[in-house]
Amino acid sequence: MSPDNPAPAAPPSGPDRAVVSVSALTRRFGPLVAVDGATLQVQRGEMFGLIGPNGAGKSTLVKMLTTLLPPSSGSARVAGFDIHTQQAEVRRSIGYVPQLLSADGELTGYENLLLSARLYLLPHGERERRIDQALATMGLQDVRDRLVGTYSGGMIRRLEIAQSALHRPQVIFMDEPTIGLDPTARHAVWGHVRSLRAAYGTSIVLTTHQMEEADTLCDRIGVIHAGHLVAVGTPRELKARVGEGATLDDVFASLTGAALDMRGDYRHVREERRGAREHG
């Protein structure tokens, strides 16, 4: 299961271009190997997609890279820092948009951003300016003092992205950023993700099980199936490997022998539907 771009291991620090560098990262839950020896590099400023069905190991990989979950073995550096021994430094350097609802519905949009600004210790004089700017960029000024519980799914996602970017992280991890959104809201989120990168050069690692999202948004894609990273490349490269006129769905089927639409178990269905209800 070696990924097909065996880039040399990055030096631990220095002016290399890798903002995320993962080496043989593995996570077991009892007998289950959720992520099995993942190795990959994400370059500075890159938009990198992890695709695969629910339960493939995408979220587990992201949880390890965001320091939420300790790996069973292997190592990774994020923004030059070791995810195991330099957690505080990693946390200062990253933003995270979880698959679940992370904006607090019982607070206003402004209060959610204020919480982030304080947790990340933005300088006092800078806070209000950054918050105002974030609200303006995401088109949320008019609802800044409304409880987030009254927001639409697309507005909540925009707020969450604003929160994750408030401290100008080098890399933002987004777990299924458009799950449960209607096409209009989804396209709006894509636009905001793109302009975030354009404005600050932020690298973005996102997981998705929608081929269209990976195809239109990502510079490179890692295909993950049953815990294994089975291929890494640009969408064009991956499609060329299968043949002319191939779609990413075909790529996925040929790599894994499985259809992407084979959703996981009851728990995944429940989570996805709940997500759809909350975000939709």
Added chain:
Amino acid sequence: MADRTLAGAVSGYATQTWAVADSELRKLRHDPWELLTRAVQPILWLTLFGQVMAHVRGISTGGVGYLDFLAPGILAQSVLFVAIFYGISVIWERDLGVLHRYMVSPAPRSALVLGKALSSGVRGLSQAIVIYLCALAMHVELSPNVGHAVLAALFVVLSSALFSTFSLVVATIVKTRERFMGIGQVLTMPIFFASNAIYPIELMPRWLQGVALANPLSYAVDGLRAVMLRAGASTFGVVHDLAVLLAATVVMVAIASRMYPRMTQ
């Protein structure tokens, strides 16, 4: 971006702790209904249980009337009852995903725990105000001393922080709301009844006295009895009571800081 000096570290820690506490307080401001409904139970204890037991005169309370004896106990009890279910909201935040945002932030885990504890302390204070007013209406002889009131507030904040953090630790172990509801009930009863909240420890069988003396709630009640009432007296000494509660809170915050990250794994 962070200031590397000690003063900078301390002020950063305080900012992060306050970030958590202030968010919780803002939620209470947006929806104060919870505070109002929480006030009903202690009022019922004082007006129903208290009135009846005061007439029975079956409990020797060392000279003070039973209602006077009971009021500080009910304050400590209501603090316990509110704080002990705090873990539910932590599990709820985990289920939603809000907790993930705290956990990926650079804030020290102990600042996150302390922030929660502090907000629970403020909830406790709102309970205290209700119970003071109710006690006043029932002619309990409250201490008019402002210093005493400040000390009472300190006891309330400390015991709220202690029991809410204990609740957080339980939440990191049981992990689901359903299990927590069951456990919460099981924990509340022994902590409440194996304490001096509604009867003196001397009335208990010897083995239970041992339990009561190891129970932090006994020290909250003892301290409150000394500072809340005009004729109040402490068995263990107010400073001793405060020290026990403070030590227990420090230990519990340390444990919770280690356990908290398990919630999002």
